Amino acid sequence: MSTTMLTGAALAESHVPEGVTLADDQTFTYRQLDEFSSLDPQIVEDVDGSDVVRDLFEGLMNQDADGNLVPGVATGYEASEDKKTYTFTLRENAKWSNGDPVTANDFVYAWRRAADPETASPYQWFMELMSLENASEIVAGEADPETLGVTAIDDYTLEVKLTAPLPYFPQMTTHSTTFPSPQSVIEEHGSEWTKPENIVSNGAYVLEEHLPGERSVRVRNEMYWDNENTIIDRVVALVINDENVALTRYLAGELDRTDIPAGQYPSLSEEYPDEAVSFPRLCNYYYTFNVSDSGPEAFKDVNVRKALAMAVDRNIIVEKVMQGGQPPAYTFTPAAVAGFEPPTLPWTEMSQAERDQMAKDLLAEAGYGPDNPLEFEMVYNTSEAHEKVAVALSQLWKQKLGVQATLANMEWKVFLEERGNQNFEMARGAWCGDYNEASTFLDLLDSQSGYNDGKYSNERVDELLEQAKTSDDTSPLYTEVEEILYEEMPVIPIYHYAGVYMLDSDLGGWPVDNVEQNWYSKDLYKIAE
Structure with missing residues (x-):
């Protein structure tokens, strides 16, 4: 057995640097764009929701400020020689907010629940991705959830069996889908179990208040095993759909963190050099074509898809529209991903003028032109930045190719549903890595x-x-996938994300070096002004 024990010594020391005086009021207030999809670890599917769930619940492993694995409910793990069996040792002082101990059975229940088709988890496929034994059969409805390769050896020992060795498996346990769930509470309250009056959680915080579409408040969980080292007492998430309204409220001192509106980073970083930040993030921004049976006939033609992708001047999008340090995207996978070397693809070698000419030729070949203009609808979720990008794309296509793209925006939950049901022609997409691997x-x-x-x-x-799941050298495999995506263009990569925020100078501990941006309020602190 190869053993990886993660020591808690580093955790025992305070995460506040020497010489820092803490503020009396340890409240952290931040802005989120939309109402989150859920607070149920096995149901949540959006970044804002996962940020809240990471505070309310704790999985086997957490991440530190640099994105490295640190102990969560597990103090460490052992991997068998063939890397197909992982044994996690759970800490005996982990408790639920009602005082019950957190045991290996809570993880078994949660993981089976995520894989079970009856739960209808949007992240059900993640259990397959983890290569858990029998996950594929359970997801397909061909096996009982109880056959999933996860077992409680005893209250504090969790054994996980995989169908293939997965070198990054431990990293996947920082994802909310793998967090424990309180079986008795879920069975008692059903879908209402995440309401403030019902919820029982095991993270550093508990849910005190939730007004959908307006705000949610989480306060310290006195039962949390490391509560004595938590400094932030109260976390307030305010739903503010408009980036500019959020910025105004930030500048008025109402928020400690907000997103910088598209195009405003250069001026804000000059005016507020200690507060405006931009750093690489493990996320991509793209538009996806509906190539299913319900999709438009035009998008079944690769020449049409390629023409639209070629005609996007990404430098205009990142330098004139976003202006926040985002790199233009010519591959689906961001360059910030650990161990990923973006391949040289034909369009990365071309000038934009050459790409534009190719786009015109391809569209003409597909039978579209002044007498027969290509028309379609593109949808995105309500946000000023998304709107600016969509407007820019539609203008580029119109000017260069005579294409008529109509824009439609939707509220977040409706957007997720319509897109998931293929009820669109072209739709905005974005993905933030669930773990740091291509x-x-x-x-x-x-x-x-x-x-x-x-x-x-x-x-x-x-x-x-x-093949990549079991390969020692994934580079040639991922390179070939990116080459196929270039040839077939099922999606149009636009840019890769940067974290572009206003962070109050009295907020300490924000993990700007964690490209996944998995942050935990328990690691933050407010400095006396």
Whole structure:
């Protein structure tokens, strides 16, 4: 057995640097764009919701400020020689907010629940991605959830069996889908179990208040095993749909963190050099074509898809529209991903003028032109930044190709549903890595992926992604996938994200070096002004 024990010594020391005086009021207030999808670890599917769930619940492993694994409910783990069995040792002082101990059975219950088709978890496929034994059969409805490869050896020992060795498996346990769930509470309250009056959680915070579409408040969980080292007492998330309204409220001192509106980073970083930040993030921004049976006939033609992708001047989008340090995207996978070397693709070698000429030729070849203009609708979720990008894209296509793209925006939950049901022609997409490895992005275009919203299907891509799960050298496999995506263009990569925030100078501990941006309020602190 190879053993990885993560020591708690570093955790025992305070995370506040020497010489820092803490503020009397330890309240952290931040802005989120939309109402989150859920607070149920096995149901939540959006970034804002996952940020809240990471405070309310704690999984086997957490991440530190640099994105490295640190102990969560587990103090460490052992991997068998063949890397197909992982044994996690759970801490005996972990408790639920009602005082009950957190045991290995709570993880077994949660993981079975995530894989069970009856739960209808949007992240059900993640259990397959983790290569858990029998996960594929359970997801397909062909096996009982109780056959999942996860077992409570005793209250504080969790054994996980995989169908294939997965070198990044421990990293996947920082994802909310793998967090424990309180079985008795869920059985008693059903879908109402996450309401403030019902919820029982095991993270550093408990839910005190939730006004959907307005705000949610979480306060310290006195039962949390490391409560004595938590400094932030209260976390307030305010739903503010308009970036500019949020910025005004930030500048008025009402928020400690907000997103910088598209185009405003250069001026804000000059005016507030200690507060405006931009750093690489493990996220991509793209538009997806609906190539399913319900999709428009035009998008079934690769020349049309390629023409639209070629005509996007990404430098205009990142330098004139976003202006926040975002790199333009010519691959689906961001360069910030650990161990990923973006391949040189034909369009990365071309000038924009050459790409534009190619776009015109391809569209003409597909039979579209002044007498027969290409028309379609593109949808995005309500946000000023998304709107600016959509407007810019539609203008570029109109000017260069005579294409008529009409824009439609939707409220977040409606957008997720319509896109997931292929009820669109072209839709905005964005993905933030669930773990730091290229497969977290490329697996979205596997024909079986729950988030393959355009229903793109390529047998060779599926085969390469399957091989990558057990390969010692994934680079040539991922390179070939990106080459196929360039040739077939099922999605249009636009840019890769940067974290572009206003962070109050009295907020300490924000993990700007964690490219996944998995942050925990328990690691933050407010400095006396």
